[in-house]
Amino acid sequence: MGRCDRQPLGSAPSAQRAFPPLPFAAPDQPDAELQAFLEQASARLCHWLGSAASRPPLPGLSVMPPVEPQSRGLGVDQLLADLDLVMDGAYNPGHPGALAHLDPPPLAASIVGDLICAGLNNNLLAEELSPSLSRLERSLMAWLAERIGLPAGSGGVPASGGTLSNLMALVTARRERGLGTCGEAVVLASADAHVSIGKALAVMGLPPEALRAIPVQADGAMDSQVLAVELDRLARAGVPVLAVVATAGTTVRGAVDPLPTIADLCQHAGVWLHVDGAIGAVFGLSDRHAHRVPGLARADSVTVNPQKLLGITKTSSLLLLARPQALERAFATGLPYMEPSWGGGHGGESGLQGTRPAEVLKLWLGLRQLGLEGLEQLLDGAIARREQLERGLADLGGLELRSGPLHLLAFTPASADGCQAEIWTRHTRQRLLDAQLMLSRPLYDGRHHLKAVLGNPCTGSPELERLVAVVASSLPLQPHQLP
Numbered sequence: 001m002g003r004c005d006r007q008p009l010g011s012a013p014s015a016q017r018a019f020p021p022l023p024f025a026a027p028d029q030p031d032a033e034l035q036a037f038l039e040q041a042s043a044r045l046c047h048w049l050g051s052a053a054s055r056p057p058l059p060g061l062s063v064m065p066p067v068e069p070q071s072r073g074l075g076v077d078q079l080l081a082d083l084d085l086v087m088d089g090a091y092n093p094g095h096p097g098a099l100a101h102l103d104p105p106p107l108a109a110s111i112v113g114d115l116i117c118a119g120l121n122n123n124l125l126a127e128e129l130s131p132s133l134s135r136l137e138r139s140l141m142a143w144l145a146e147r148i149g150l151p152a153g154s155g156g157v158p159a160s161g162g163t164l165s166n167l168m169a170l171v172t173a174r175r176e177r178g179l180g181t182c183g184e185a186v187v188l189a190s191a192d193a194h195v196s197i198g199k200a201l202a203v204m205g206l207p208p209e210a211l212r213a214i215p216v217q218a219d220g221a222m223d224s225q226v227l228a229v230e231l232d233r234l235a236r237a238g239v240p241v242l243a244v245v246a247t248a249g250t251t252v253r254g255a256v257d258p259l260p261t262i263a264d265l266c267q268h269a270g271v272w273l274h275v276d277g278a279i280g281a282v283f284g285l286s287d288r289h290a291h292r293v294p295g296l297a298r299a300d301s302v303t304v305n306p307q308k309l310l311g312i313t314k315t316s317s318l319l320l321l322a323r324p325q326a327l328e329r330a331f332a333t334g335l336p337y338m339e340p341s342w343g344g345g346h347g348g349e350s351g352l353q354g355t356r357p358a359e360v361l362k363l364w365l366g367l368r369q370l371g372l373e374g375l376e377q378l379l380d381g382a383i384a385r386r387e388q389l390e391r392g393l394a395d396l397g398g399l400e401l402r403s404g405p406l407h408l409l410a411f412t413p414a415s416a417d418g419c420q421a422e423i424w425t426r427h428t429r430q431r432l433l434d435a436q437l438m439l440s441r442p443l444y445d446g447r448h449h450l451k452a453v454l455g456n457p458c459t460g461s462p463e464l465e466r467l468v469a470v471v472a473s474s475l476p477l478q479p480h481q482l483p
């Protein structure tokens, strides 16, 4: 790694002293060492990805390399050997039995996008730090917003995770509602809304009571009649409502709140509608599957997480808005240490984050690689797997199945009380892990469930059949599983 030789701080360059070169790419010729390093690292990564099926989804405890830097920097061979140790102990999302979480294997082009993003090291804070990428980001946000049905002129901003997208949505809603200094404002969301909503309110300095939980119906979707009554009651009591948060894809079962009805109620009450579509909003991008999330187009703001079902490498979340100018009203600071924007505005002025990477690159590259037909295929596959598993488990009898219109499915023995469900799910999860199938074990509605997320495109019928067989052999509840 060529010319960026290390010099003693505060002294003039010295021809006599031979310092090892600092590991930055040479600026005047392709850096052969860097290229060799990248090639070896990509070969290892490709091997890791390509051997996913032969390693368990959840590795056992692995040996860790030393964490502290030594006085002399390490060479490439040692770095790669240390990397191997970390990779050995990493969660293995590409295993066909990795069904526990909303974390699929990475889409190929998004890996490349991440690499190039790191190499470019641009900063979406300001246009002069990311000229082409700032424009790419604005254009792609506008395309995505319109694709899910938001009106012409809509757009948004990427964020480092759905939690941050939800927080930015609520801060923006509060600003737009003129409730910036109001400590009495409340947010209405279903009892199954994601925990990040409560977290957002805490960050916003609101008390826990500011989150009003609306009960869900048997299908896991918000009871809109209760919402209507509550909105009416709050209006009569003079309590300001900052926003209604509807969920398009709840975390445990993938339920979708009745968005069109909720949108009508919000419109009537003059309340901001935020849709937390971290799980489900990607279905709104599809011609064949948009019917699973009807009414997305009526939202003031929508959280979308391409890092989940689409397999865009982490992190990739977006906050899309019908009127994206609201973001600047909520977050712009004037960035006094930057040249003024010459185009559509600085990225750092339209959200909470200042410096942030060009996450747009891997999303753009990934979507272009997938194509619209690939997107349909990806969603078709996820839905087909959920339907197959649902049929298989329903045929066993004795299970309570919790699902929705998306690709998530949770289940527990119908007759189990809380304690029995805890024991059964713990034992059965272990038996599934022994069969190279990883499910998660959320506590839902007072009882533990096993949860499968069918977003892994490497999962096929053999895994689903094996899963049903293991569950079948764990039923009915055995006496030793009873407390």
Ligand SMILES: Cc1ncc(COP(=O)(O)O)c(C=O)c1O
Residues within 6 Å of the ligand: 102, 160, 161, 162, 163, 164, 166, 194, 196, 247, 249, 250, 251, 276, 277, 278, 279, 305, 317
């Ligand atoms: C419905 C929902 N909203 C928001 C989030 C938070 O997303 P993140 O983990 O990217 O912060 C999740 C995470 O699973 C989720 O399921």
